[in-house]
Amino acid sequence: MATDGTCTAIYVHFPYCVRKCSYCDFSSRPVRRDQVPHDAYATAVLREWSLRSLLMKQPIRSISLYFGGGTPSLWSAASIGRVIEEISRSGSVPGDAIEITVECNPCSIDEAGIQMLRDVGVTRLSVGVQSLSAPRLEMLGRAHDATRALATLSAARRAGFAHVSADLIYGLPGESPAEAASEARAIAQSGPDHVSAYMLSVVPSTALGRAMRQGAVSPVDEAQAADSFIAVSDALVGLGYEHYEVSNFARTGCESKHNGWVWRGGSYVGLGAGAVGSMQLADGRVIRASNSADAQGYLEAMEACSAERLLEAGGVVQSLEVLDAETRMSERIMLGLRLAEGVDLDAVSAELGVEGWTRARQRAARELEVKGRLVREAGRARIPRHAWLWENDTAARML
C-alpha cells in the first residue's frame, strides 16, 4: 500500500485513566473523573491537527480516525464528536467511509454513553475485556468484572456499531492453555467481529512487574504461554475468525482498517500527549514524531505552538526521526511478518527504491525456511501461524 499518496490514518491519544492497571506501561496518568479536561483537550488536539496539516503533503485524505489511550471512553462524547467533525472536514477518500474507532474500558462507560458515541459518528468500538476470570482481572488491576465487560460488548452491538472488537490478555501466571482458549471462546460468543488477544508481557517497571519480583505473583511459565498462543489461535480460528496478525483475529472483512493501514506502511498522524505519528512532509521526507507524554505540558504548549515547533525535538515533540528508505524497508519487513499475508519485498522494494531481497536476506530466508519458520512465495515472505512464536528472532534475521 503506497505511503507516498496523501492518504493518512489519524491516531488521537487520550492520556487519562481513572486508575492504573497493574500491567500497564502505556502513556496514561490517573485522573479523577470530574477533572478530565474534556474541552480543553479537544481544543489542543484540534490545534495540533491544524498545525500538522500545514506540514503534510496535500491534499490530505483521512482513511481512519482512532481514539486510543489511556481511556478515551472517559472523554465526553461531545468532545469526541467535535474532534471527529473538524477532522472529517479536511477530507477523506471519496466513496470510502472513514473508520472511526474508540477504545473503551467497560468500567468507564454505560449503555447511554455507548449510544452517544454512536450518535457522534463513531463506527467501531474496541472494548477492553482483558479477562473473564475474577482473580485474573484482579491480578491485572482491572476495575470491572466479566459480566460488565460482556454487557458492554452486547450494548455496543445493540447500539448499531458496524464493528465491535474485544481485547483479551492471556498467558497470565497460573493460567492454563485450556483456560485461555475457553476465555477466548466465551468472548467470541458475545458477538465481536474482531478480537485482539495479547500474550501478557510483564514490564519490570509496572506494578505487576514489581509484584513478580517480590514473589507476590508467580512468574509466567514460558512453555504454558507459548501453548496458550496456539490454543487461543486454534479456538478463534475454529469459530471462523481469521488470525490475520500476531495478536489479532477478525471475521472476513472485519480487520481493523486503521491498524492494517499502519502495518502495511501507511502514514499515520499522531495527535495528543504521548501520541506517535509517522507522516510524509510536504518535501517528501518521512518523519516519525513522538509527542511528550506530559498531558498538562501538552495542553499548555498547544496554546502557543507553531508548525515549525512540531519539527523540533525537545518540546512538545519529544523525539523526531527522519526515516530513510532502508529504515522504512526494515520496518515494512518487521511489520509485514506480523501479518498472515506477510510482506511482498519486491513490491516494497519498487516503492521505496532500495533492494528488498538482498543476498543477506535471501540467505536468512533459506535458513529460516529449513526450520519451518518462514515461507517464501515469489517476492513475498510470511511466517506460518505456529512460527509466530519466534517472530522477533525471525524478523531480526530478515532485517
Place this chain on the structure above:
Amino acid sequence: MPSPPSLIRNFSIIAHVDHGKSTLADRLLEVTGVLSERERVDQFLDRLPIERERGITIKSQTVRLPYKAADGTVYQLNLIDTPGHVDFHYEVRCALAACEGALLVVDATQGVEAQTLANAYSAIESNLEVIPVLNKTDLPSVDVEKTRREIEDVVGLSCADALEVSAKTGLGVGAILEALVSRVPSPKGDPSGPLRALVFDSWYDAYRGAMVMVRVVDGTLRKGQKIKMLATGSEYEVVDLGVMSPNATSVSELGTGEVGYVAANIRSVKDTGTGDTIVEASKTPPPALPGFRKVKPMVFAGIFPTDNADYDALRDALEKLHLNDPAFAFEPDTSEALGFGFRCGFLGLLHMEIVQERLERDYDLDLISTAPSVMYRVHLLDGTVVEVENPARVPPAHKVEHIEEPLSRVVIHTPSAYVGAVLTLCEERRGVQKSISYSSTDRVIITYELPLAEILFDFHDRLKSVSRGYASMDYEVIGFGTSDLVKIDILVNGEPLDALAVIVHKDKSFTRGRDLCVKLKELIPRQQFEVAVQAAIGSRVVARVNVKAVRKDVIAKCYGGDISRKRKLLEKQKKGKRRMKQVGSVEIPQDAFLAILKVDN
C-alpha cells in the same frame, strides 16, 4: 654525503611496557628539533591505533636525529625502534644487532620488571653499551635508590653513571644525548670493504612494494646498485634510498654505520626476511652477518568467515596483512563445522590478537576464530612423526605412541606478597620450578618451565588476577617435551564439532571436559530446539549439558507508537547474530569457540 662512522651513534630504547619508552622517544625527537612542538603528535613512534590502545610498538619506526653536541660537533644519532612485546623476541634481537648502544629505561616508581630484564639481557648479549635511565623522577612516589640497587643486583649493570630523567617534563634529556655521544661506541665496520647491510625491519608500501630498513655494516649502499639478499638469493636494483627524519627523505647513498630504508621493487615482504644480509650482486659475496633464522609461528588458530560467502574477502585480507607481517602464516583449512577458512600461525598470543583485530577493524569482516593451539609432535605407533597444529587433526589415541608439546621458560617478577599465589598457578599449569630468588627485599623472580599450551589458556590474565595486576612475565619457547596428552571432543546434538576439540593433559581431562560443557551451556544461546552438548574422550562421554529450547520470542503489541522501539530492539538482536556460526541446525557464537580459555581451574 654519508657521515663518517666516527660521528654516528646507533641506539635503541628498551623498557618494560609503560616505563616511558615512547614518551622518551618523543622527547628526543623534540629536543633535536626533528619534531617541533607544534607538529608533535603524541607518541609519534607509536602510530598504529591498536598499538596506541595497548601502549606497545609492533612495527619498528626508526628515525635519524641530527644532534649538535656540547663540543660543537654535529652527530648523526639513529634511534632504532624495537618491538616492545615478548612475541617479537627475534625482531628485537635483529634491531639490537643494528645498534651499538641502548638506553635501558626503568620507571623508578616501579623498579625492574620482567621485560626490563629480558630486554636488558638481549642488549647485553648483543654487546651493546647499555645506559640505565631512571625515568619518571618527577613523580613523588619515585624511589631512585631502590631502582638503582635493583638494576645493579638483578640486571648486573653498574648504576654509577645512571641518568635520572623525566621523559614527561624533559628533565635530564639533554644529558641522555650527551651520554649517547660520549658512551656509545661509533660503528666499527669497514667502509672500503664489500657491502654488507643488515635487514632489521620491513613493511609493505602500496606504491613501492616491500621496503626494508637496513644498517650498513661494511661498504656503501648506493642508488642504482644491484643487490642480493643472501638468505633468499634474490637480486634487485636499489630504486630509492632514504632516511626517516621523521618523514622519509631520499639520499643517494648510505655509508658504513648508517641506517636507512631501501626500495628495490621487492614484490613481497616474504622476500625480505628480518636478519638477512644485503650484499652487492655482482661480486663474490662476503660471509652473511650472523644470527639469521626464519621465524616460526608458535601459536595457531583457525579463522573462518561467519558467512561462507566472505571466504574470498578473508583470503584477500590475509594476503594483505601478510605483506606487512611475514611472521604471520596462513593456509587454507576446512572444518566440518565451520566450513572453509584458514589455519593461521602467529608468533604468540598478542600477535594473534593483533591480526584478528586488524581483520575485523580494517577489513570489516565478521569472523569466527577458534581457540589458539600449539603445534604437537605426534609419534605414531608405526614410527612416523607428524606435526599437528590443530587439535581436531590429532590422530586417534589407538594409533599414537606418544605426543610431544612445546615447552617454554617463563620468568615472572612479582611482589613477594603474591609468591604463593603465583607458585600455585604455575603448579596448576603443570609447571616445573627452575629457580626463585629475591631481587630486592620485597620483589621476587620466579622461573618456571611450563608447557606453552598452558600459557595459551589464559595464563597472563590469571597471573594478573592472582597478583592484583602487579606481577609481570616474559616467556620464551625452549623446545619440546613428552606429555601425557588426550583429546577432548565436543559433541553438539551428537555430532562432534571439530573446531571445539582441545588437547589437554590426561590428569585434567575429566574436569576440563566437565568445565567446558558448563561453560558452553552459558555461552550457547537458547534456540528453537533443545541443544545437547557433550564432552567425550575417545568414545567415552565424560560430561553432558542441555541448553533448553526457547518456546516464545514474540512481542504481543506492535502499533504505531511501538514501531521505532521494536525496530531498534531487532537491530540490536540482529547485530548479536553477526558473530554466530550456523553449525548444522545449531547456532554457535564466537565466544563458544574460545570457551576453553574461559574455563577457570
